[in-house]
Amino acid sequence: MTGPVVCTTVAQLREEIGARVTRGARTVGLFPTMGALHDGHARIAQRTRAENDLAVVSVFVNPLQFGPGEDFESYPRDLDGDVARLAEVGVDLVFAPSVEQMYPDGTPVVSVTSGRAGSILEGATRPGHFDGALTVVNKLFTIAAPGPAAELRAYFGEKDAQQLLLMQRMVRDFDYPVEIRAVPIVRSEQGLALSSRNQYLSAEQADHALVLHRTLRALAAGELTLERARSAIDAEPEVRLDYFVTVDPGDLSLVEPGPGTLALVAAWVGPTRLIDNMRI
Template structure:
């Protein structure tokens, strides 16, 4: 097994350790950053493994960002299990973990200046969770600046495709602000039954987990042309304990509505019990 990663609770400590690791790297020097909110699962492990394959140094951030939670959402109960996270990251070869306290990230309280997601952040999940993407982009921008290599090195950041709208917004932010980082999208990882891996899956009881399978099933049937959009929505709505937020087909570059056709992206969000889940599938 790989040695355990160095866990840094302070930003200054992390930057010093990062400079040491990059300075000691041989060959092509590169950094792979995997930003997370912790409660890690094998989907995160897949991101870290890919980062390990492609970079000399791999860093993972673990920070539950309050800016992206609404007043009625699950910030307080969002699972926090740093020891288990470090165990998973050890298996997958991470070198450094940045696990800052809230006061480290926001020493003066909530930041007065934030990144705004604009019109792309006001639809779909942004409409259901106002302000969510402003908070997500603000912390991602901050993490990219914290982890920017202090020595000449290629810099990549890894994001899962399950959060398709967030991924699009991060890519737009990087392009629009000319940030010196390559965004690496990583395909969705699913359990054997098709459910997309998510930190929130642990909230589901066995019956709810079975009900949640309707999301991936509806996406597959829609992609295969077995059902139309309205029929797929009706199937989800008819599932016991599931409340559909949206099921749409969009242009993945703009999130504008599109016909169900090759190149389009189907996106779904629904509450299973009190747990909100998202999924998507390219058509």
């Protein structure tokens, strides 16, 4: 099996995309990641491959998304393993730049700000996180732009619901010629939403983390109120709740649970912070 072409510079990726478009590719699928790929990522990569003439996956641990005391240095990195996994699903190009390649002058002077929608929920706990995510994806849209002869589609998982909304708003607000496609959450057999940070969990902590999915499901079924769902999470050993709310999925404003609303939860399980969500 021939693996994907690994591009490490902006110029190389643009050259590869341009050559494929010249040869007839009319749709380019872009899946931005920070690597440490798991089965959830593989599902999104499969969608990217199946729905486009050219499938591109970026693997870049973006320092702008990490705040003081967060795990940028220790964030798991395994480019060889990531490339092998992406080869299995037939991805064409992997973009794996260095920090210096993406930010040659250090922290960019001009960046994208996420506004009010990026300062609540995850943004309240991780100030600047979404500004960093939007800034790097803004760059990726520009780098991977195939020109007028082809269409660019970008793929994001629904697990990061707030990030997905902000990406959709950035495309709409800036009139980018990019279609955002959302991919449903992939879970373990027990229900835990797959995440690169799950590898930090011990077997016992992973069992405790199941309370997040369990309470989301109970809330969605009308078996628990929000207050009782929060209490159930607080009662679980090694789990410390950050927030459990229901929001309007269009703008993340807080609403009472009801049909069409989105339940969002974030909690620390031991030292590991996890998020999950479910549509009511």
